[in-house]
Amino acid sequence: MKLLWKTHMRLQVIKLVFALFVVTLRTAESRKAKIVTASFEYNGINCRAHSASLTDFGGVGDGVTSNTKAFQSAISNLSQYGSEGGSQLYVPAGKWLTGSFSLTSHFTLYLDKDAVLLASQDITEWPVIEPLPSYGRGRDAPAGRFTSLIFGTNLTDVIVTGENGTIDGQGAFWWQQFHRKKLKYTRPYLIELMFSDGIQISNLTLLNSPSWNIHPVYSSNIIVQGITIxxxxxxPNTDGINPDSCTNTKIEDCYIVSGDDCVAxxxxxxxxxxxxxxxxxxxxxxxxxxxSPFSATIALGSEMSGGIQDVRAEDITAIQTESGVRIKTAVGRGGYVKDIYVKRFNMHTMKWAFKMTGDYNSHADTHFDPNALPEIANINYRDVVAENVTIAAKFEGISNDPFKGICIANVTLGMAVKAKKRPWTCTDIEGMxxxxxxxxxxxxxxxxxxxIAACDFPEESLPIDKLELKKCSYNMKYVEMF
Structure with missing residues (x-):
């Protein structure tokens, strides 16, 4: 009997293995594979010696399957080539659902023109990290913050680019949670790189960010170029591009429609x-x-306690935006905003053309120093044209701490039919x-x-303008399942 029983069980196992083989064969037949060749080129701070596709690491671009682990696996694998000419990860056409993932050094993330990164709405795919040390707390809540969709820290030579591929933050989920005060942590950004040097973010479309879109922080030598937001x-708080404690940065050729400051x-x-x-x-x-009907084209502050200096803005267009250039500060901020140069600014339908105030009293906590007064000095505007403006300017310094060195030249502001009778408000300021x-x-x-020639730009270019991008061209093959 024992022998018959063993024989019976062996037959059952053989049948099960055969059944699994048939199912696997049918599945393989239903999803066929083909070799695809992708050709692309871009201008980059550096070209790469090694390339791979997200599909090589199990990526599925159906808009439903999570690709968080595929991104993490791909970038971890490609990090080995950092000292061998660097690497790049190609994201093909498709909808790639993903939570947060981190980049590596000497690396390019390239999005095909028909590639869409969809930010996951599964909150478990967003790790929580500590607040930024220069803020002391999160922006939305006192505790930590959700890691940004594309994140990196302590990196060198990083590029996020594409052929105008799309990153969709699917922010409505986060905005609702924010308005309902349901969030324990600060909302994630779309792209954030910290403590890094040599950053390029270019030729992408960013949609519906949960909060800020692009946030380089504690970093240097940064190019943000050809971005549509x-x-x-x-x-709420969908700022466009927020350079934060950064040195030598260039933002150019960008188009931004948002619910907050376009550049802060x-x-x-x-x-x-x-x-x-x-x-x-x-x-x-x-x-x-x-x-941005409710915010500024360019805002300086309000978080400016580490100082802001040598900002040069030119050839700027603002349409139906609350204010042109706005300086936001308060008693307790300390720090400075100085050596600011603006020229060739065109504005259409604005509440304020210019605004700088010292009463932006939003504080991290109650421990700020009431004797920490900000320094606002050497603020220059020239060659500005505007139409349909409600208020020309609101300049309100701080008592016993006036804003100094304001210079405005060759400016024509066409006032709206229902403009304020008093176009200028000025207190505690000095200038010409x-x-x-x-x-x-x-x-x-x-x-x-x-x-009339006063208030001009410095003649010497900044170092970031002397950096020449390289022409990078690639032909690569990858497996596509269909």
């Missing part, structure tokens, strides 16, 4: 930013188009104007046409 104009320049918050002490300096912003319409306030006296 869209978010509903009522979405930052460097830490109150006592935490003062202690950390990393300024943002040597920043170029050019050929930017902004639409030349060739400005409508007539400025008494604290900004007109110095006559001979001063």
């Amino acid at each position: 869209f978010a509903p104009v009522t979405s 320049v930052k460097s830490g918050w109150d006592e935490y930013g003062i202690k950390f002490g990393w300024p943002t300096k040597q920043l170029v912003i050019r050929r930017l188009t902004c639409i 104007t030349s060739g400005v319409t409508p007539t400025p306030c008494d604290l900004l006296p007109d110095q006559g046409p001979e001063k």
